[in-house]
Amino acid sequence: MVEILVCLKFVPDTTAIVRPRPDGKTIETAGLKFSISPYDEFALEEALLARDALRSGKITAITVGPPRNEEGLRTALAMGADAAVFVKDPLLEQAGTVYEADILARVIKNLKFDIIMMGKQAIDDDSAQVPHYLAEHLNLPCVSMVRKVEIAPDLKSTKVTRQIEGGEEVHQSTLPLIVAVGKTEHMPRLPTLPNIMKAKTKPITVMTLQQLGASPPPPSKIMSLTPPPARKNVKLADGDTPEAKVDNLVKLLREEAKLF
Amino acid sequence: MADILILGETRDGKLVKSARECVCRAQEFGKAYSIVLLGSNLANVANEASHFGAEKVIAVDNPSLGAYSCEAFAHAAATVVAQERPKLVLCGATALGRDLVPRIAAKSKGEVSTDCTGFDWDASGLRVTRPVYAGKLYALVALDPNVLNFVTLRPNAFGTAQPDPSKASPISNVPVDIQMNLLRCKVVELRREHKETPELTEAESIVSCGRGIKGPEHIKMVVDLAKTLNAAVGASRAVVDAGWIAQSYQVGQTGKVVSPKLYVACSISGAIQHLAGMRTSKVIVAINKDPAAPIFKVADYGIVGDIFQVVPLLTDRIRKLKQEG
Amino acid sequence: MVDFNLTPEQQELVKMAEKFAKMEIAPVAPKYDHEGFPQEILQKAFELGLMNTSIPSEFGGLGLGLLDQALIVEEFAAACPGIACVVFMNELALAPIIKFGTQEQKEKYLPHFTQSPKLATFALTEHGAGSDIGSIATTARKEGDHYVLNGTKWFISNAPQASLHVVIATHDPSLKQKGLSAFVVENNFDGISIGKGIEKLGMRATPTSEIILNNVKVPVSNLLGAEMDGSNIALASVNRTKVIVAAFGLGVAKSALQNALAYSMQREQFGKPIGEFQAIQFKLADMAKDLEAARMLTWLAAWRYDQGLPSTKEGSMAKALATDVAMKSAVEAVQVYGGYGYIKEFPVEKMMRDAKVLQILEGTNEIHRLVIAKELIKSIKE
Numbered sequence: 003m004v005e006i007l008v009c010l011k012f013v014p015d016t017t018a019i020v021r022p023r024p025d026g027k028t029i030e031t032a033g034l035k036f037s038i039s040p041y042d043e044f045a046l047e048e049a050l051l052a053r054d055a056l057r058s059g060k061i062t063a064i065t066v067g068p069p070r071n072e073e074g075l076r077t078a079l080a081m082g083a084d085a086a087v088f089v090k091d092p093l094l095e096q097a098g099t100v101y102e103a104d105i106l107a108r109v110i111k112n113l114k115f116d117i118i119m120m121g122k123q124a125i126d127d128d129s130a131q132v133p134h135y136l137a138e139h140l141n142l143p144c145v146s147m148v149r150k151v152e153i154a155p156d157l158k159s160t161k162v163t164r165q166i167e168g169g170e171e172v173h174q175s176t177l178p179l180i181v182a183v184g185k186t187e188h189m190p191r192l193p194t195l196p197n198i199m200k201a202k203t204k205p206i207t208v209m210t211l212q213q214l215g216a217s218p219p220p221p222s223k224i225m226s227l228t229p230p231p232a233r234k235n236v237k238l239a240d241g242d243t244p245e246a247k248v249d250n251l252v253k254l255l256r257e258e259a260k261l262f
Numbered sequence: 263m264a265d266i267l268i269l270g271e272t273r274d275g276k277l278v279k280s281a282r283e284c285v286c287r288a289q290e291f292g293k294a295y296s297i298v299l300l301g302s303n304l305a306n307v308a309n310e311a312s313h314f315g316a317e318k319v320i321a322v323d324n325p326s327l328g329a330y331s332c333e334a335f336a337h338a339a340a341t342v343v344a345q346e347r348p349k350l351v352l353c354g355a356t357a358l359g360r361d362l363v364p365r366i367a368a369k370s371k372g373e374v375s376t377d378c379t380g381f382d383w384d385a386s387g388l389r390v391t392r393p394v395y396a397g398k399l400y401a402l403v404a405l406d407p408n409v410l411n412f413v414t415l416r417p418n419a420f421g422t423a424q425p426d427p428s429k430a431s432p433i434s435n436v437p438v439d440i441q442m443n444l445l446r447c448k449v450v451e452l453r454r455e456h457k458e459t460p461e462l463t464e465a466e467s468i469v470s471c472g473r474g475i476k477g478p479e480h481i482k483m484v485v486d487l488a489k490t491l492n493a494a495v496g497a498s499r500a501v502v503d504a505g506w507i508a509q510s511y512q513v514g515q516t517g518k519v520v521s522p523k524l525y526v527a528c529s530i531s532g533a534i535q536h537l538a539g540m541r542t543s544k545v546i547v548a549i550n551k552d553p554a555a556p557i558f559k560v561a562d563y564g565i566v567g568d569i570f571q572v573v574p575l576l577t578d579r580i581r582k583l584k585q586e587g
Numbered sequence: 588m589v590d591f592n593l594t595p596e597q598q599e600l601v602k603m604a605e606k607f608a609k610m611e612i613a614p615v616a617p618k619y620d621h622e623g624f625p626q627e628i629l630q631k632a633f634e635l636g637l638m639n640t641s642i643p644s645e646f647g648g649l650g651l652g653l654l655d656q657a658l659i660v661e662e663f664a665a666a667c668p669g670i671a672c673v674v675f676m677n678e679l680a681l682a683p684i685i686k687f688g689t690q691e692q693k694e695k696y697l698p699h700f701t702q703s704p705k706l707a708t709f710a711l712t713e714h715g716a717g718s719d720i721g722s723i724a725t726t727a728r729k730e731g732d733h734y735v736l737n738g739t740k741w742f743i744s745n746a747p748q749a750s751l752h753v754v755i756a757t758h759d760p761s762l763k764q765k766g767l768s769a770f771v772v773e774n775n776f777d778g779i780s781i782g783k784g785i786e787k788l789g790m791r792a793t794p795t796s797e798i799i800l801n802n803v804k805v806p807v808s809n810l811l812g813a814e815m816d817g818s819n820i821a822l823a824s825v826n827r828t829k830v831i832v833a834a835f836g837l838g839v840a841k842s843a844l845q846n847a848l849a850y851s852m853q854r855e856q857f858g859k860p861i862g863e864f865q866a867i868q869f870k871l872a873d874m875a876k877d878l879e880a881a882r883m884l885t886w887l888a889a890w891r892y893d894q895g896l897p898s899t900k901e902g903s904m905a906k907a908l909a910t911d912v913a914m915k916s917a918v919e920a921v922q923v924y925g926g927y928g929y930i931k932e933f934p935v936e937k938m939m940r941d942a943k944v945l946q947i948l949e950g951t952n953e954i955h956r957l958v959i960a961k962e963l964i965k966s967i968k969e
Binding site for chain 2: 014016019020022029041050099100101122123125126127128129130131134135137138139142143144146147161162164165166167168169170171172173174175176179188223224225226227228229230231234236237238239244245247248249251252254255259260261262
Binding site: 499515516534535538541 | 617853929933
């Protein structure tokens, strides 16, 4: 029976309007809608599909964060995960990626698993590093920007398809493996009503940083958070001839807008 | 030993553009930098790299590095990092950069700043600017000078270095022991995708046309521009209603709502129904004969002109630019 | 003490229903407003367990409470009340069987609806009997081991697609309301025919038509409750489902507010977004406060019903208020959109068309006001 761990982050929803607090170093979270980071959701869907394909399996959702993350775990359980582990501490609100990978490693080294799946990046810090740091801690291979995972029925190997510029790389790997998932072909499923009701009975193991022997997270290095510059008035590419205008436009798009 | 080590990503035997962007930034800092190349049969690309003003070019030329493997490449790179002891490692935030750099950093006990759109190194230290919250905000981060910093630069966000054939850096071949039988994960197949136009709602760029294209026979002109930009094709409701293109291409209130990086509106007036479908695009370029067209109120860049003249010229210009690479 | 928080399960329910409504229903709402039957939505909603939620678990349902249902319905109705009605009509149609059916009747008919997305109708209304159910003219004549039903039902939602009908008929028209009985009538019984679709102003995704009963033989075992129980059965069923109709109103009102708010900050006139002018701000504020009040009243009615407390008064209050708020908000949303509000390319004219019937069906809001007044007067009469 395959054992899959899915690491989730609970982040401001993609539709949420995020604003910096007056200190400029963190965002205002009051009244914000939070949800499972989208690529983590894709990863969970891949885990559910892998379990379907292999006919049996146990999926454990893991999250490291402040108390609100429990809602994300409940959604994961409602989607079909079997159990959850929650390292809970309000201080984790500002934890950086290196620290997070360390905490995950402390939890996971005591768990049995064939494969670890998570999103290639969380859409709050967009740093795309946790999978690799975790892989180094656990001495495992890791493949990122994955769009397809095919686990062999004997659970000894897996084929992983990764998105690269202009195409795809297909990797063959032993298990255990860490897979960092990007956008896949499968839309994450909606929890069914019966599964939402069943989720109540599934276990969530809560742990503290102290239990893991971890010191609190170091302070953030962010000096300021600023919105992207507001749209200015249109810059018309001028010139006496259409050729001149086009040349000027291309110059603007290249040098100013940095589009190509 | 140089302060900066640049991971020189190569493809098809040449340095990729983002590697040259790293070189350009390092040059702008005025600090010494080395370039490390990982792969096999590196003689030609090492020669190319030697003309970019580096203190030295380090070539880890090993048949085991012929195909990408994170484990093998990270081991090789980490070995070089340990030998060279730079203060900073630079790479483009490409598919390879994003996969490899964090692993090297983890091995080297360093810290990574991913996908930076701004990067400064002066007397007050190393600072990066990078998009967070899916680009809704930009974070200015002060890097810790006491750790080994790895920075990946967002492709196309910085200037590109040009080679100087008159300069030649020394090339040193560094052997690294890679035990292939110990690798657990290997590339077994490489697939190139056929250049189909991307789906409208997922496309990074869109070229859209309005009623001013005058007829279905002129849609090809728009498609050609889209191809040079690797963009999807869109249309306003007027074009769809006229029967010149299928409804699936419609951008707008009753069509698709899109938010690409680049939206080029060719002869689209900018009626509110259309704007509802594309106003959150990152960069909007408008080409329209009418300088009072409402589209110019939301566009970032534009040309007042006849699309039948401007669009083919633009297509040609961009195509030439891309060929120059 | 009062706790306004939803349970974790209810929060997940709302999240899921909202996502489904946004991803699946909203994109096709304009299409089904025009023509066609939303079969694929019915199928998907069924697969997610969203249909027939009040059927008890022993018959394969989820036995959800009224508040849980109201939460789901609000999200669906915000995307399209017509499509929501197709999916949730069974809650009204099957209520008589769930509340008054014998074990045999429940075992015979309810699993049919939990095994596949089948539809049922609540066949009460006739051309001559709307608010006045005492004027029902469809007759039921007992003949040995069966009843023979004759008459025409009108304005029946989902009739063209239904496999089962709960029909209210009279044994004796002179007895008015007291002469009514409720019957379970399978669509394949001889003598039933479905009239052609009725073209409506709004809720156009819901197929509506006449049901013509011509000497339809209904076995005695298909009588619900006892003879002459029909009025009680009908009223008790509506007593539950009027809260669902209130939730429909909440959905439309919410959608009207969200759209008007977004538009008011995009549309510029006289140099600024119209949302910065007081006249528009007052409209938005009224929409918001009325929606919140209607929602709280709806939740109160649903909660009371689920607790087994008397909820007739609160249910009628919720239905009347929420649907009046829906209509008012929809009209104001069109006003905020100005000329654009009047054209089909923008979403608000549909809301106005959809909202109107909510003030009429399942007890007109006038009737509900009478119900409230009756409860008030009862409370002071000795």
